[in-house]
Amino acid sequence: MAAAQITAATVSSRSVPTFEGLRSSSVKIAAFVPLRQGLNQRVFRPVVVKAATVVAPKYTSVKPLADRVLIKIKEAEEATSGGILLPTTALSKPQSGEVVAVGEGRTVGKNKIEIGVKTGTQVVYSKYAGTELAFNGSNHLLLKEDDIVGILETDDIKDIKPLNERVLIKVAEAEDKTAGGLLLTEASKEKPSVGTVIAVGPGPLDEEGNRKPLLVAAGNTVMYSKYAGNEFKGKDGSDYIVLRASDVMAVLS
Incomplete structure (x- = not known):
């Protein structure tokens, strides 16, 4: 059976319109080339994207x-x-x-x-x-x-001052054991969606441009949406997340 060879052309800014003062960087698409020695061997060239x-x-x-x-x-x-x-x-x-x-x-x-x-x-x-x-x-x-x-305000994420309706939360550590007492490996620990509020923003704006206070405060233990916000690692090794107050689902006590 004859071996196939597929290549992708390079897309350059020369082929697209340019605007005064601005030009797009070139984008190279990776080429996929099966070797003649066998279909199980592949060569992948690096993708270079400059957006x-x-x-x-x-x-x-x-x-x-x-x-x-x-x-x-x-x-x-x-x-x-x-x-x-x-x-x-x-x-x-x-x-x-x-x-x-x-x-x-x-x-x-x-x-x-x-x-x-x-x-x-x-x-x-x-x-x-x-x-x-x-x-x-x-x-x-x-x-x-x-x-x-x-x-x-410092080089440590735990000192961040949230803006608008955002909230800074220190993520709770994952459980080491199941409810039945079995020890969990690092790979099998479920990502927690519970943590302690460290700082809150001044609140969102209403229709008149006035700030509305948030329903959560520093010190609250909260449950939040699992895939929300921006995650960070603090200098103390702890995990932190900054998310919108609307992504906080409940206060735990």
């Missing part, structure tokens, strides 16, 4: 509009806390950075609501939010203020 929009050097500033914020992304850690260098594939995508520009805010009801963060502030944002920009030699993110989950 950031590149701002031309002639533009020296980016001014966000309305309730948008421009953030300079913090570089990914290249080594573990023990000094072990990480390969590129193991680098975690950063979720924090410095606010470098803000919009003029938005109008809710009759009230003008200004952006709640200022330039120079270190913030943490939702993992898949915003549009990435390559600007002034650094990676930036342009996103809505609501996609910022909190202000990071």
Whole structure:
């Protein structure tokens, strides 16, 4: 039987329209090539995807509009806390950075609501939010203020100050035993969806632009939706999660 060979073409920015000042980076699609020696052997070439929009050097500033914020992304850690260098594939995508520009805010009801963060502030944002920009030699993110989950006043996630209706929770440790007393391995421990509230935001805005207090407070033990929020590892080794108060389902006592 003759061996098949399938290749995928490279998609380049040359084949798509460009706009003044902005150009899309090239995207290479991996090729899948079965070897002639047998159908069970495969060769996979790496996938290279660069999705950031590149701002031309002639533009020296980016001014966000309305309730948008421009953030300079913090570089990914290249080594573990023990000094072990990480390969590129193991680098975690950063979720924090410095606010470098803000919009003029938005109008809710009759009230003008200004952006709640200022330039120079270190913030943490939702993992898949915003549009990435390559600007002034650094990676930036342009996103809505609501996609910022909190202000990071120190380098430890447990000190984050949640914004709007978000809540910071310290996740309870997984049970080591079943109800019948059987010991569980790390792989078989169920991910908990219970934890202690560490800090809460000022609350959401109502139709008139006034803050509505949250129904949970620091110190509450709560149950939350299993797949909600953004998860973090604290310096103390504990797991933390920041989520919207609407994802908290119950207070336990």
